Amino acid sequence: MKPTGTDPRILSLAAEVANSPEQNVPVILLRLKEIMNNTPLGSSELKKIKQDIYCYDLIQYCLLVLSQDCSRIQGGWTTISQLTQILSHCCVGLEPGEDAEEFYNELLPSAAENFLILGRRLQTCFINASKYIQDMDKIGGLYTAFH
Numbered sequence: 001m002k003p004t005g006t007d008p009r010i011l012s013l014a015a016e017v018a019n020s021p022e023q024n025v026p027v028i029l030l031r032l033k034e035i036m037n038n039t040p041l042g043s044s045e046l047k048k049i050k051q052d053i054y055c056y057d058l059i060q061y062c063l064l065v066l067s068q069d070c071s072r073i074q075g076g077w078t079t080i081s082q083l084t085q086i087l088s089h090c091c092v093g094l095e096p097g098e099d100a101e102e103f104y105n106e107l108l109p110s111a112a113e114n115f116l117i118l119g120r121r122l123q124t125c126f127i128n129a130s131k132y133i134q135d136m137d138k139i140g141g142l143y144t145a146f147h
Contacts, residue, residue: 006052009035014056026065026073032058032086050094059107062087066114070121077122084118087111 013035016028032053039046053059062083065073070080091111096103 005048006056007035007049010049010052010056010058014058017058017061023072023074025061026079026083027075029058029062029065029086030079030082032062032090033082036086036089047093047095050090051097053090054094054096054099054103059087059090059111062090063107063110063114066118080118084115087114 013028013031017025020028036046036049039049065083066080066087070076073079088111091108094103
């Protein structure tokens with residue numbers, strides 16, 4: 001059941017997400033950060049905004065985006081990083097109400113799994129970048145030795 005008195009910014013954003021092509025959704029979701037950052041921490045307004053975000057499945061959209069290949073997302077790792085922050089911020093202190101079982105048993109474990117997968121992807125990128133740098137150093141050494 002959708003909440004009454006939903007923040008119009010969340011309603012607008014949810015409608016835009018639902019009606020946009022898939023490739024535009026990550027950038028649209030980034031606007032959640034501005035909405036939450038402009039709301040006082042610990043306020044009842046922020047609690048209500050988090051509930052609205054949850055009720056309109058915007059947290060689920062964030063999870064779906066985070067499970068995609070980063071190279072296919074507009075803004076790449078920058079967008080992924082910001083969506084991870086948004087997701088964390090939305091989940092901390094969220095009071096899911098009657099959907100508590102779904103939230104604690106499905107959504108939170110899914111979010112944690114996505115964070116671990118993203119960490120692994122970052123680690124792989126770092127390892128690959130380190131190997132590339134080592135290879136370039138070797139090539140540079142060879143070039144210096146022959147000139």
